[in-house]
Amino acid sequence: MAAASLDQSWSFRFSLLMASILAISCKSSAAFQPSVWQLAHATFYGDETASETMGGACGYGNLFATGYGTETVALSSTLFNNGYACGTCYQIKCFQSQWCYGSVPYITVTATNLCPPNWSQDSNAGGWCNPPRTHFDMSKPAFMKVADWKAGIIPVMYRRVPCQRAGGxxxxxxxxxxxxxxxxxxxxxxxxxxxxxxxxxxxxxxxxxxxxxxxxxxxxxxxxxxxxxxxxxxxxxxxxxxxxxxxxxxxxxxxxxxxxxxx
Missing domain, CATH: 2.60.40.760 (Expansin, cellulose-binding-like domain)
Known part of the structure; x- marks a missing residue:
């Protein structure tokens, strides 16, 4: 009986240990969670073909061949983080503008490029990507899904979200x-x-x-x-x-x- 009790006690402790290890493992590999919505502004670059978005500061090359397509964005340097933000994903929605399309709540885009500062222009009048501004320069096809391109620049709400990728x-x-x-x-x-x-x-x-x-x-x-x-x-x-x-x-x-x- 003593041996049986000892075995049962060891089995119980072992189960607790394994449960603790599993909990730690799950915690260390927790899925990335969306951030809170924040206010920024967005413009677009290139034309409807998105040809000018190919290549870019992240080095992804032909975005059609690498699977990113046209739903991409160039980040101001405040967000770009010296390239460590390459590949991050954002949900962007037009916010309180007459140019907003009400039929599309938001679009999900991937960061593939840098929108560099333009110190020759004021940060509120052309130098949209000057630090410390948070700004998104979207591909034109992506911009046109949330607003009329004639707006040029729109206020947006954005949040960082997990990237959904298939194929590894x-x-x-x-x-x-x-x-x-x-x-x-x-x-x-x-x-x-x-x-x-x-x-x-x-x-x-x-x-x-x-x-x-x-x-x-x-x-x-x-x-x-x-x-x-x-x-x-x-x-x-x-x-x-x-x-x-x-x-x-x-x-x-x-x-x-x-x-x-x-x-």
Whole structure:
């Protein structure tokens, strides 16, 4: 009986321990939550084709090919955060303007570009993206879903929201066998990345430095090795590992996919 009681006591304690570990794990990987609505202003750039939005300060290239499409936005530097806001998502709605379309409550856009300051113009008369202003310069197709483009500039309400992405992370390779530059795309959850590491099949984890936009670099001889990546979200600090993303015969100019993503 004593042994049975001891076994039952140990089983109960073990169950409590496992429950605690599970709770901590769930807390550390909690899904990104929407922020509160805030007031800002929005303009647009380019035309109805959104051709001028291609490329951009985040380095996503052709936004149609990389899955972002036309529902994108350039952020003022106050929001852009030196590129760490690349890939973040926002809901934007026209607010108390005669130009608002009442049929569309809001549009969800992804940050793919920077709206730079224009110090030659007043912040309230043309220099819309001058710090410390919070401003959204939307693609014209996105702007036209919430307001008449003839308005030029509109007051908006916005909030940060989780990014809904399908298909997992995408890693676009540039550089060479001794310098690997990686653009990270299709990031779900908070949409952002704070830190990144690469691991070759013959190396330990190598820290990658932030280059610009959504790109990270490693100065290491990684040619001929399969590559894995470890990433940390800027906003939630959630960590994920994407194992064996690229095969040993990887090459620059190609994009590799991993069936993992942030929550």
């Amino acid at each position: 992370l995408q890693f676009s390779f540039q550089g060479n066998g001794y310098w690997l530059l990686v653009y990270v795309m299709n990031v779900g959850g908070a949409g952002d990345i704070a830190q990144m590491w690469v691991k070759g099949s013959k190396t330990d984890w190598i820290s990658m430095s932030h280059n610009w936009g959504a790109s990270y670099q490693a100065f290491a001889a990684l040619g001929g090795q399969s590559l894995s990546f470890r990433l940390i979200s800027y906003s939630t600090r959630e960590t994920i590992i994407a194992w064996d993303v690229a095969p040993a015969n990887w090459n620059v100019g190609l994009t590799y996919k991993a069936n993992v993503n942030f929550h």
